[in-house]
Amino acid sequence: MRTVAFDVETPNMRNDTICSIGICVFEDGRLKESGHYLVDPETDFDALNISIHGIRPEDVAQAPAFPELWPLIGPVLHSGIAVAHNAAFDLGVLRRLFLRYDMEEEPMTYVCTCRMTRKLIPSLPDHRLPTLCRAYGIPLDHHDAGSDSRACGEILQRLLERGVSLEPFLREYRFGPEGGTVKRRRC
Numbered sequence: 001m002r003t004v005a006f007d008v009e010t011p012n013m014r015n016d017t018i019c020s021i022g023i024c025v026f027e028d029g030r031l032k033e034s035g036h037y038l039v040d041p042e043t044d045f046d047a048l049n050i051s052i053h054g055i056r057p058e059d060v061a062q063a064p065a066f067p068e069l070w071p072l073i074g075p076v077l078h079s080g081i082a083v084a085h086n087a088a089f090d091l092g093v094l095r096r097l098f099l100r101y102d103m104e105e106e107p108m109t110y111v112c113t114c115r116m117t118r119k120l121i122p123s124l125p126d127h128r129l130p131t132l133c134r135a136y137g138i139p140l141d142h143h144d145a146g147s148d149s150r151a152c153g154e155i156l157q158r159l160l161e162r163g164v165s166l167e168p169f170l171r172e173y174r175f176g177p178e179g180g181t182v183k184r185r186r187c
Helices: 047-053 066-077 087-100 113-120 129-136 145-161
Strands: 002-009 020-027 030-038 081-084 108-112 171-174 180-184
Touching (some): 002 047, 020 066, 030 066, 081 145, 087 180, 113 129, 113 145
Antiparallel strands (some): 020 030, 171 180
16 A cells, blocks of 8 residues: 655645645555655745744745646655644645646645544544654654654554545545545445
8 A cells, every 4th residue: 555645834824825834655555655845935934934943934945836847746745645643734735836837737645644533542632743643652753854753654554554544534625626525435
């Protein structure tokens, strides 16, 4: 099985563009490849967002804009089941990016590790990424998209090692104007 964990960081509270994306590909329970990309959001940064992830406008001044980067990372994200922690946020940001740049994109099959762990490990005090990483002993540099995506992928691998089936958690996300999570996917 191939899963592709990803995480985005945004430059401001509008959440309609990104300044960073992390992607980690897992095959048969092992990390096969990872990437962390800075992205020129072509918009302003909020001080609050900078304080969260530490990315500043000067850090992305020479980075590609999203339409330039997508041909490289899009095929990777579509090469397996996409995985995100609080997937509604990350997928929603991608959807707004596609709309902003008038880009069409195929639906994506995904699972959300936050949703999964809420259902499967209800005894935790919360289901935030740092809490889950502490519970599983997974290193985390929170709000670094590369670290967050890897941690998300590692959490999924730990669940799969326990024998958890993805079937009840699979969803499909559509990116068009009327998009969002539209139906449950079956393997």
